[in-house]
Amino acid sequence: MSFFSCEKDKKASLDGNAFFGGEIINPNSNFVIILKDNKVLDSVYLDQNNRFSYTFKDFEPGLFRFYDGKEFQSVLIQPNDSLMFRLNTIEFDESLVFTGIGEKENNFLIDLFLLNDKLQDSVLKISQLEPDEFEEKLDEIRNQKLEKLKSFNEKNKTTEIFNTLAKAKIDYNYYYSKEAYPFINYRENEEQIFNELPENFYNYRKDIDYNSNILREYRPYVSFLRVHFNNLALQQHFKHSEDSTYNNKSLEYNIDKFNLISDKINDTFIKNRLLYYNMVKFINGSENDKDYETLLNLFKKKSTNKDQIVKASKLVNTYKRLKPGNTLPDVTVINKNDEFLSIKKIIEKPSVIYFWDVSKRYRYHLKDVHLKAAELSKKYPEIEFIAINVNNISTREQADILQRNRLPFINEYHFKSPKKAVELLAISPINKVFLVDKKGNIVNPKGNMFDIKFENELLALINK
DSSP, rough: HHHHHGGGGGGGGOOOOOOEEEEEEEEESSSSEEEETTTTEEEEEOOSSEEEEESSSSSOOOOEEEESSSOEEEEEOOOTTTEEEEGGGGGHHHHEEEEEEEHHHHHHHHHHOOOOOOOOHHHHHTTTTHHHHHHHHHHHHHHHHHHHHHHHHHHHHOOOOHHHHHHHHHHHHHHHHHHHHHOOOOOSHHHHOOOSSSSTTTTTGGGGGGOOTTTOOOHHHHHHHHHHHHHHHHHHHHHHSSOOOOOOHHHHHHHHHHHHHHHOOOOOHHHHHHHHHHHHHHHOOOOHHHHHHHHHHHHHOOOOOHHHHHHHHHHHHHHHHHHTTSOOOOEEOOTTOOEEEEEGOOOOOSSEEEEOOGGGHHHHHHHHHHHHHHHHHHTTTTTTEEEEESSSSOHHHHHHHHHTOOOOSSSSSEESSHHHHHHHTTOSSSSEEEEETTTTTTEEEEEEEETTHHHHHHHHHHHH
C-alpha cells in the first residue's frame, strides 16, 4: 500500500507507542472511531483519499476496536507496531487486509474469524447428531484450527498476547458450540438432551475465566458468555420448575440467569454488560408489564452501571407506551420522493411495519425480510406491508442498496430522525415488526414475520 510506505519510517520514533491507519473504500462515514475497553480514544477524519492515520500516545498494548460509522472490527496493536489496513465496506470483513508491522498476527486473527463464519453451517449440521458423534466432529474442527495456530507459531515469532487471543478465538468458539448444542438440536426437548449428555461434556467449564481483562471486548468470548449463561440458567431452572423446554420469556428462568451472572462474575464491566444484554433481551421478548418491573428491580440491585439502568428503565417505559390498543407514536418518515410524512398518514388499512438495517451483520435479514413480506403480501392483499430503513441514509443511498439486492422500491421509507425513531419505537431486535389496524392503533408491537404463528396474527388483524 502506497500510504503505508509514506508512514513506515515512523516506527523508529514510536518509542514503545504504535501507529495505526487505513484506507476505506465506499466509506460509511467521513471518520473512524478508535476504542479500547468500550471507551472512545479518538475520532479520526478520513482525508480526500478516504485514508486516515493515528499515532497512539501513552500507549497500552492490547485489543482495540475501530468503527467506521456502521461496523466494528477488532485489531491487536502492540508496542512499536506500524499497522495499516485496507477494506471495502461492501464486503467488510472479507475484504479486510492488514499491512505493516503487526500485519501477520492480525491477518491470522481475521482468517480465523472468517473460517469460523464459513464453518457455521457445518456446525449447525453436526449439532443434529447424537452427543458423542457431535463432540467427535467438533473436536476435529477445533484441532484443524489448533494445527493452523501451531504452524503459524513455528514460522513466526509471536507474543503472549497474540497467542492468548488466537487460542481464545479457537477455544471459545468451540465452547460456544457445545453450550449451544441443547438449544439447536432438534431431536428432543432441552431437558432430555441435558440428561443424555456424556458426563464429561462440559468439563471445560472448570477452565473458564469469567473475569478476563484481555478478552472482555473479544467477540468469541462475549458470545460464549451469553450462550453459556443461557445454558447454566436453564439447567438450574429445570431443577426447581416443571418446565422441560427453553422459554426465554420466562421470568423465573431470567431471575435464575441474573443470579448466576452475579454470583460467577466479579469483573464489573463484564457483569454489567451481560446483565444489561439480558435485561434488554427480556424486555424485547416478554409481553407482561409486571414481569418487566420485577426483572428491572432485580437488574437495578445487581448492576452498578447507572447509564445502563437509565436505558433499561426508559425501554420499559417505552413498551408501556407501545401496549396493544395505544396509538403508534408519531414519527416522521421520508418516502422515495423525499417527502416528509407522519407515519400515521401512510397507514390507510391494516398494516405490518417492518424494519431493515444496512449493517453487514444484518445483510441476510435485509433480503430475507423483504422476500418474506412480498410472499405474505400476495397471500394477504388486505394488509399493507410497509418497510422502513433505520439508518441515517439518503433516499438515493436507500434506492441503491435495494437495487443492489434486486429489491423493488415499493412501500419503502426511512426515518427523518433515525436515532429518535428507533428509541421511540424500541426497534430492537431488527426483526421485530408492528401490526397496526387501519387507524394506526397498535395490535402487536413485537411481531415476527418468521414466527410460525404470524399468519394467524394476520388473519386476526384482517378480521379485527
